[in-house]
Structures are given as C-alpha cells and as structure tokens.
Amino acid sequence: MLLLTDCRTGTLLRRYKRFLADVLLADGQSLTVHCPNSGSMRGCSTPGSPVLISRSDNLQRKYPWTLEMIQEDGIWIGVHTGRTNHLVREALENGVIDDFGALRSITPEVKVSANSRLDFRLATAAGTVYLEVKNCSLAENGVALFPDAVTERGAKHLRELVQLAADGYGATVLFCVQRSDAARCAPAAAIDPVYADTVAWAAGRGVRFLAYRAEVCPQAVTIREKIPFYPAGYSTDCL
Template structure:
C-alpha cells in the first residue's frame, strides 16, 4: 500500500504525554510537536536522540483545531535502525488491501466487505452501558453468513516475539469479549494482529502488562474465536504484508521480553 502522506526525518526529544511528542526536524533544526497515534508505552522505541518520521497534519474542513502541526508515523529502531510504524490507524487499511488482494487464506471466498459495522445485540457483554457493538470488519459469504473481525496493531517486538498490548487496553479486552459472545452463538469471529514491522517470528499476549486481556484472548480461542498475526515490510513510502506468524497464548511471566 502506497502512503498518501510524505514524511520527513526528525530527532526525537521527549514525549510530554501519551499522544504528543517533541522532535527536531533534521532538515532545518526546527522544534515541532507531533501527535502520537500509538498510546502504548513505547519505551524501547521512543528514546531521546532516535530518528522518527513525521508528516504535516492535514486539517479537514470543520475539524477541531489541532494542538500539533505534525503526525508521528514511524521510528527507526534504536538498536538496528529498522523502520517501525507507530500509526495505529494503518492496520485497518492494510487488512482491507490484503483482503482485496487475496492475501489472507482464512478469509478468502467472502463476497461482501464492510468496515466499522455496528451490531445491535442486547446480550453483548457490557450491553447495559453500550448495547451497540462496532467491529472493524464484517464479511459476508455467498449465503449471507458473516464473519466479524477486529484488527489490532502491534509494534512491540522483543527477541523476535511480537507482544500485545504495550499498555493495558480495556477497550481491546471488551472487543475480545464481544467476539467471544459471537463465537459462542455460532457466528464466525476473528482477531487479526497486524505487526507493523518484519522482525517477529511469533506473537504473544503481554501477560505482565495486561493479564486480563491475555486471559480474555485464551477464553476467546477456547470459544472458537480465530486468532491470527501477520508481519509487514515497511518503507517511508509504502507498507506490504509479509507473512503469517503463529500466536502463542501460553501463560508466562518470567521470560526476558516481559519487562
């Protein structure tokens, strides 16, 4: 997928909060503020002095006034320089392109695709507060049978293991619970992790950071929810799906990558 934005390199200085970074453009040394779309901790990536890639923000008519003039897109890994995407908005677009190109074997043969689809079901978990559940994708086969899909963006990789989440995600756990409910009702459901870098050989839930999400993922799989993970090749101008990697759900706390 070719990007519609153009990036420029900058030197990362600091991260005042989860959604904003301060960096110095390498072309003219101007200090700028950029929106960080990934609310994860990103401690192993956003280290002062590392090179990040930012794009000028596009202000849409009628949109609220922005506090930042740039968007953070990528970071060069501090250890080996490999480009890592921090844009959590990309996975849905990556997944859609993969569907259209027939990249995902588990989802071939579906006739219709819709994004950001709301499902009304009063039996959904948390229905009392939010009876309308919205999912990233709904695919329909020739008989009108659906599969409901949630995509998740993973950027943390330690010792070639992609780990999700990088910070506790109640929203992510709720999505998994809702998919579990669908699977228990006989409806096909799936979670797809898009690892926005190529250097992972498997994916695991981050038991130490968010044990509730990890446990929900195990229960989802036991209920029939399908769980997949795919890596990507990334450059400043495009991103391409690379390969499927296995998902390991074993409960574990003491490996080196769980910091």
C-alpha cells in the same frame, strides 16, 4: 501498500501526554507533532531515535504533523494506529490475507452492541465473520507482543467476539505487526495478564487468532506474510 507522502525525517526528542511528541528536524527546527497511538509505545519511543512524520492537509488541525514511524535498533516500526485498518483491508482485498476464502463484501466499523463496534464484518462463502484488528508495535526477542499497556477495551472486544461465536458467526482477531524483526506473536501476559487470560479463554470458545507482519520503511508500509500466533503465550517450547 500504504504510500506515505509529504513526509520528513527527524529525531525524536520526547513523547508525552500520550498524544504529543517533539521532533528535531535536520535544519535544527523543533516541531510538536500529533502522536496517534494511545499505548505506552514501549520499545519504540526512545529519545534520539530517527522518526518519520507526515503533514496533514487539514488546515483546522492544531498540530499539522503526525508521527508515522520510529526506528529502533535499525528497524522501522509503524506507530500510527489509525493506518492499521487500511493496511488490513488492502491485504484482504488483494488476497494477501487469505484465511477467509473469497470475500463477497467488507463492511467497516460494525456496531455489535450498544456501546461497541468491531473493525470489520466480512461476508464469505462460509458465512459472516466479525474481525477485530489490533496494531502491534512491541517485540521482544523476536516475539511480537500485544498489548503494550493494559487494555480493558481489548478484553471487552474478546468477550463480544466469544458471544458472536456462540451465536454461530465467525469471530477473529488479527494482529498487524508493524515491524520486521518478529517471527511470531503472542499476548503480553507480563504487561496485561487479564488480557492474556482472556485471549486463552476466547481461543477455547471459538475465537480465531491471526497475526500478519508488515514491511515498514519510510517509503511505504505493506503487509507481507502470516506469522504464528500463540493464544496461550509463547515460550521456547513452541519452537
């Protein structure tokens, strides 16, 4: 459970320059806050939406407040991508994510090539598993979708995982869905068809895909349950 402290609620005025947002507080004060999300934030950046911001104790920061979550259609959505690995590690340690059996160790930020790292290396009874984590904030018609913008980096990670699988290691991508209104998860082919094709290709070459949904509210964020992931894309035929 990720407990958020020193937080305030407000109203989103606008999100701009990728990493900035203006927020109106209840007392009429307007703040420019850091937006820790490099995606498009499609479906979770509507001006006028309620937001939650947190204050950093780092006195060197130009913008001491950070956008944590936004409420759309009554649903709180976690948009702070820097929180995602913490959530997943906690769920691994607590056995909420139990797809790998008993874990002997969890190593973060593992270098796998000259210019790239993956999020975790897991030591399991069955051997080593490399795990890449993706934060998913977009959902349409009950389906969580990743990515919300074209991601060349995401496709590169998939190619690296395919190579690791070919070398005999476990290779997994886990989508952390930070909203409660998604019952399943799939690649966003309409947004990034290359990434979607690469997911299907990787799934056929030994890469495992998982999706877990988190409960998001202003008090805390907690990964709760596994939901189906469809590497080839989702349609009503999957029901």
